[in-house]
Amino acid sequence: MSTPPEIIYTFSHTRSDPRAGKPTEPTRQDIEWLFTVLYDTYGPRNWWPTVHGGAFELVIGAILVQNISWSNVERALINLREADVWSFDAVLDTSDEEMHVLIRPSGYYITKTRKLKEFARFIVENHGGDLGGLFALPMEEMREQLLLVWGIGEETADDIILYGAKKPSFVIDAYTKRLIGRLGWEIEGKSYSAYQQLFHDLLPHDVQLFNEYHALIDYHAARICKKKPSCDKCAFANQCPVGLGVTQP
Numbered sequence: 639m640s641t642p643p644e645i646i647y648t649f650s651h652t653r654s655d656p657r658a659g660k661p662t663e664p665t666r667q668d669i670e671w672l673f674t675v676l677y678d679t680y681g682p683r684n685w686w687p688t689v690h691g692g693a694f695e696l697v698i699g700a701i702l703v704q705n706i707s708w709s710n711v712e713r714a715l716i717n718l719r720e721a722d723v724w725s726f727d728a729v730l731d732t733s734d735e736e737m738h739v740l741i742r743p744s745g746y747y748i749t750k751t752r753k754l755k756e757f758a759r760f761i762v763e764n765h766g767g768d769l770g771g772l773f774a775l776p777m778e779e780m781r782e783q784l785l786l787v788w789g790i791g792e793e794t795a796d797d798i799i800l801y802g803a804k805k806p807s808f809v810i811d812a813y814t815k816r817l818i819g820r821l822g823w824e825i826e827g828k829s830y831s832a833y834q835q836l837f838h839d840l841l842p843h844d845v846q847l848f849n850e851y852h853a854l855i856d857y858h859a860a861r862i863c864k865k866k867p868s869c870d871k872c873a874f875a876n877q878c879p880v881g882l883g884v885t886q887p
């Protein structure tokens with residue numbers, strides 16, 4: 639895989655007072671600082687993770703990864719490829735029972751079979767089975783269409799838009815919310831759209847920046863800022879209210 643060009647923004651290297659105690663809305667400086675520390679610590683993540691590659695796999699993977707870690711998805715993708723269920727028509731032509739067996743490693747396989755079939759039906763009926771037709775739509779229209787498909791929520795829609803269609807829709811997930819909260823910030827309303835709006839308001843709408851930012855948050859949260867955080871190994875330790883012992887995780 640080729641390394642993406644360096645992200646060229648000159649972002650802030652400082653944040654608001656981590657000892658303030660009371661949560662505050664993050665500023666542009668805070669959101670820039672967060673990215674700067676993550677990028678300097680881990681480097682580019684080059685997402686989206688792939689097994690075989692291609693837009694079909696990316697979309698199927700974005701659905702299968704709901705509520706489960708990526709390592710569980712890889713086996714399901716290999717099974718689908720080996721069974722030649724590697725197009726939206728093939729998904730529709732495969733029985734539910736066979737799909738259950740193929741995607742069982744990704745968990746929730748009965749619900750996810752329905753989600754895959756609903757998405758396949760949507761692409762076949764509305765875009766001739768070709769993701770290119772969906773990806774060519776203006777971003778807002780694409781998002782509206784995706785959210786009408788059964789089983790596609792905001793996070794999955796934004797995964798598909800950002801990593802598949804390569805359009806700048808910031809992805810929010812539970813890791814993002816947890817990290818923002820632990821760093822002493824609070825987003826008014828706490829909804830998915832409130833978090834997303836914050837990133838959209840404070841950052842340049844750059845696909846590569848959004849790609850790396852979300853990937854870096856997930857990388858950090860999965861390894862260091864876990865449910866039980868490893869603050870002693872964390873690059874934020876002396877700039878984080880939890881790491882400093884000001885607040886509890």
Ligand code: SF4
Binds near residue numbers: 875878879880
């Ligand atoms: S210092 Fe601890 S709570 Fe704060 S970001 Fe790092 S791991 Fe998470």
